Amino acid sequence: MNNIEKQLEAILTRRQLFGRTAEGIGIAALASLLNPAAFAETGRAPGFYGALAGPQFPVKAKRIIYLYQSGAPSHIDLFDWKPAMAKYRGEDLPASIRNGQRLTGMTANQKHFPVAPTIFKFSQHGKNGTWFSELLPHTADMADDICVMKTVWTEAINHDPADTYTQTGAQLPGRPSIGSWVSYGLGTENQDMPAYIVLISQGTGNLTDQPLEARYWASGFLPSVNQGIQLRSEGSPILYLDNPAGEDRSLRHHMLEAVERLNEQAASEFHDPEINTRIAQYEMAYKMQTAVPELMDLSNEPESVFEMYGPEARKPGTFAANCLLARRLSEKGVRFVQLFHRGWDQHSNLPAQIRNQCMDTDQASAALLKDLKQRGMLEDTLVVWGGEFGRTVYSQGDLTATNYGRDHHGRCFTRWMAGGGIKGGITWGETDDFCYNIVRDPVHIHDFNATILRCLGINHTMLTFPYQGREYRLTDVAGNIVNDVLA
Numbered sequence: 411m412n413n414i415e416k417q418l419e420a421i422l423t424r425r426q427l428f429g430r431t432a433e434g435i436g437i438a439a440l441a442s443l444l445n446p447a448a449f450a451e452t453g454r455a456p457g458f459y460g461a462l463a464g465p466q467f468p469v470k471a472k473r474i475i476y477l478y479q480s481g482a483p484s485h486i487d488l489f490d491w492k493p494a495m496a497k498y499r500g501e502d503l504p505a506s507i508r509n510g511q512r513l514t515g516m517t518a519n520q521k522h523f524p525v526a527p528t529i530f531k532f533s534q535h536g537k538n539g540t541w542f543s544e545l546l547p548h549t550a551d552m553a554d555d556i557c558v559m560k561t562v563w564t565e566a567i568n569h570d571p572a573d574t575y576t577q578t579g580a581q582l583p584g585r586p587s588i589g590s591w592v593s594y595g596l597g598t599e600n601q602d603m604p605a606y607i608v609l610i611s612q613g614t615g616n617l618t619d620q621p622l623e624a625r626y627w628a629s630g631f632l633p634s635v636n637q638g639i640q641l642r643s644e645g646s647p648i649l650y651l652d653n654p655a656g657e658d659r660s661l662r663h664h665m666l667e668a669v670e671r672l673n674e675q676a677a678s679e680f681h682d683p684e685i686n687t688r689i690a691q692y693e694m695a696y697k698m699q700t701a702v703p704e705l706m707d708l709s710n711e712p713e714s715v716f717e718m719y720g721p722e723a724r725k726p727g728t729f730a731a732n733c734l735l736a737r738r739l740s741e742k743g744v745r746f747v748q749l750f751h752r753g754w755d756q757h758s759n760l761p762a763q764i765r766n767q768c769m770d771t772d773q774a775s776a777a778l779l780k781d782l783k784q785r786g787m788l789e790d791t792l793v794v795w796g797g798e799f800g801r802t803v804y805s806q807g808d809l810t811a812t813n814y815g816r817d818h819h820g821r822c823f824t825r826w827m828a829g830g831g832i833k834g835g836i837t838w839g840e841t842d843d844f845c846y847n848i849v850r851d852p853v854h855i856h857d858f859n860a861t862i863l864r865c866l867g868i869n870h871t872m873l874t875f876p877y878q879g880r881e882y883r884l885t886d887v888a889g890n891i892v893n894d895v896l897a
Contacts, residue, residue, distance in 0.1 A: 460597035461875075465867030470897065471792035471830025472599070474592065474862065475736045475747045477775060480573065481619045481754030484528075484801040484816055485824035486845045487764055490560050491532035491541045494843040495803065498525040503804045507844050514567055516757060516806060517817045523804035525844065526814040529761055538835045545768040548776035549826075554835040555779055555788065556828045557895050561839025561848045564799055564820040564855045569620040569755070572798035572820065576855055577626045579884045586630035586875075588859060589746040591884045592866065593636040594629075595873045600743030603705075607744050608638040609732040613753025615767030622750050631877040634684060638748065641706070641735070643727030705738050718780060720773040730774035737781050740791055754797055757806050758815035779828055788829045792865045796825025803844045822848045825858070831865030833897050853892055860889035864896065 486492070503523040517523070531544045536553030549556070566572035571581040578585035586594070593605035608627045613619070627638030677685040708724070708731075715723075715734065722728040729751045736747045751771060756763045775795060782788040800823025801816030808814075822841045828834060839851040853861075860870040863884070870889050874881040 460593070460595045462595045462868065462873065466869035466872055467864060467867045469867035470790070470832075471865040472790045473740050473743075473745050473747070473830075474589075474792045474794065474866070475740060475778065476589070476749065477733075477771075477778075477793065477795045478576075478748060478750050479754050479771070479795065479797040480622060480750050480752045481569070481616060481756070482572075482797045482799045482801060482818060482823070483754045483767075484756065484760065484764060485560065485822070486801060486803055486816070487528040487530055487760070488543045488546060488768075489541065489558055489824040489826075490822075490841055490845045491543075492527070492841075492843050492845055495525060495527040495845075498844075499527050500524050500809060503844065503846070507842065507846050509847075511821060512567065514818050517802070517804075520806075523802075524809045525803055526805040526809050526816070527803075529812065536835050538837075540835065540837055545765060546772050548773045552776050552779045552828070555783065556826045556834060557832050557836050557838060558824060558826045559838045559853055559858070559892075559895070560822070560824045560841055561851050562796070562823050562825050562853045562855070562858055563848060564823075566799065567818050567820050569798060569818075570623070572818075573620075573623070573626055576798050578630065579856065579859060579886050583623075583625050584630055585882065586632045586636070586884070587625075587627050587638060588862070588884055589627055589638050589748055590629040590632050590636040591873060592746045592863075592868075594632045594875070595868055596745055596866065598743065598745055603739070603742060603744050604639045605745040606636065606638045606748070607739055607746070608640045608748050608750065609643075609735060610640065610750045611643075611727055611729040611732050611752070611770075613729065613751055613767045613770045615753035615763040615770070616755045617753070619752040619755045622752065626750070627748060631882070632875055638746075643731070705742060706735070708734065708738075715781070719777040722770075723774070729770050730777075733774040733778045734781075737778060737785075737787075740782075740787065741785075756801070756815060757817060759813060760801075760815050761813060782829065790830045792830040792832065792862065793828045794825065794862065795827075797823070799823050800845075803846055819846070821846060822852075827861075827895070831897055833895055836895065838892065838895050854888065854890075856885040856889035857892055860885050861892045861895065864891045 501524065503525055508523070528543070532541050533544070533550075534540065535542055535550040540553040540556070540558055542550035542553065564572055564575055566575045566581055574583055575581045577587045589606040589608075596605070598605035606627070610622060624640070627640070629637035673685050711734070719734050720730045723730040723734050725731055729749065732749050736749060739747045753763075753767050753770070779788060779793060782791050782793070799818055799820040802819045806815040806817045822845065839853060840849050841847065842849050863870045863873065870883060870885045870891075874883045
């Protein structure tokens with residue numbers, strides 16, 4: 411072999427360089443899962459093994475419970491009281507208010523847009539007099555712990571793009587979800603559980619509400635170990651987690667060891683980092699065989715806890731039961747727990763549907779805050795409540811004395827936050843007299859997500875991932891932290 415041939419042989423190809431680097435990173439990631447103490451640096455917070463070297467801001471929230479209300483709750487009937495609308499009842503929404511804003515296909519062809527003020531009573535609660543609808547008496551009792559944000563907005567006007575936007579920072583599918591970004595950035599506090607867990611419930615409002623897509627909690631182009639793990643309410647909490655009939659835990663462990671050796675051989679040959687992720691996931695699944703059934707068993711909860719969460723707290727799969735599980739998961743160190751609750755898409759018969767929907771959610775949402783507060787967890791747990799957009803002030807379909815419907819409205823809607831890093835007992839922003847436009851302190855979806863990350867100590871501009879030639883982040887190239895709501 412001549413000198414030129416020796417030099418060529420010594421040069422790594424681009425594929426080999428990236429492959430070997432990825433292999434090393436994957437093995438290091440697995441090692442950090444199996445023996446995190448070996449990777450701990452001086453002064454580094456225990457359990458902090460994500461992609462970030464450390465927090466960029468003081469950490470206010472160690473974990474998040476995200477109560478996602480799928481279908482879009484009507485801010486007009488729940489939070490944003492506008493008594494001046496009463497005098498416009500039945501009249502067409504003024505063109506100066508609608509200002510040519512685009513409509514969905516469901517009301518674009520209506521000849522009239524009659525103003526439909528809420529039929530529900532509002533009253534003030536807490537030291538600062540926060541307004542709440544009569545439909546939310548339990549949530550209103552926690553007014554001093556809640557920040558009501560009335561001026562959240564989005565460009566999306568249909569459910570799937572809006573859900574995707576809220577969860578991933580983009581209206582088109584394919585990006586990582588917010589829970590996956592948090593998992594990627596911060597890692598897990600409990601080596602026996604995933605960092606991101608999802609629970610789903612169906613409300614009694616609209617029983618034919620919009621479907622939920624698994625990509626709302628997917629990891630996109632991030633390593634798949636960061637995707638949300640959905641826990642089922644019936645049967646095994648996670649499919650294929652139980653051992654097959656006749657196979658004990660020892661035999662399963664030997665099988666996993668054999669599979670791990672095969673995966674290691676494949677990783678050394680193909681240099682695919684997802685193979686190393688798969689190794690870590692097998693190990694996590696083995697640990698979860700013990701951890702998950704214990705968490706799902708509510709038999710050790712005292713009667714007083716079930717009374718606090720409401721009559722449905724004992725029924726698996728309900729919003730109340732999932733709120734209780736969210737507290738238990740958070741106690742065990744799950745970084746991001748997200749509840750998806752369907753039934754808020756109320757285009758017709760809204761008064762009856764929203765009343766039922768609030769009965770599903772109000773007591774349990776408030777109980778979660780009370781429970782966390784009693785355990786000293788609310789101060790470092792951020793609780794988020796809200797959907798993908800709001801509803802129109804004008805009625806979709808006929809307006810009667812007791813009935814109306816509302817179409818989608820993204821120009822302004824209400825969410826609330828409580829706990830870690832958030833000032834309680836305040837209202838942020840103001841909308842016009844028709845709950846149609848923002849007149850002060852807008853909060854775009856990117857701003858909202860940037861503020862969530864800020865509570866976790868994350869600078870949203872620094873949590874990035876390289877993909878297809880550019881750096882991506884949850885807030886895309888936008889996002890401003892709403893500093894005035896931070897404690």
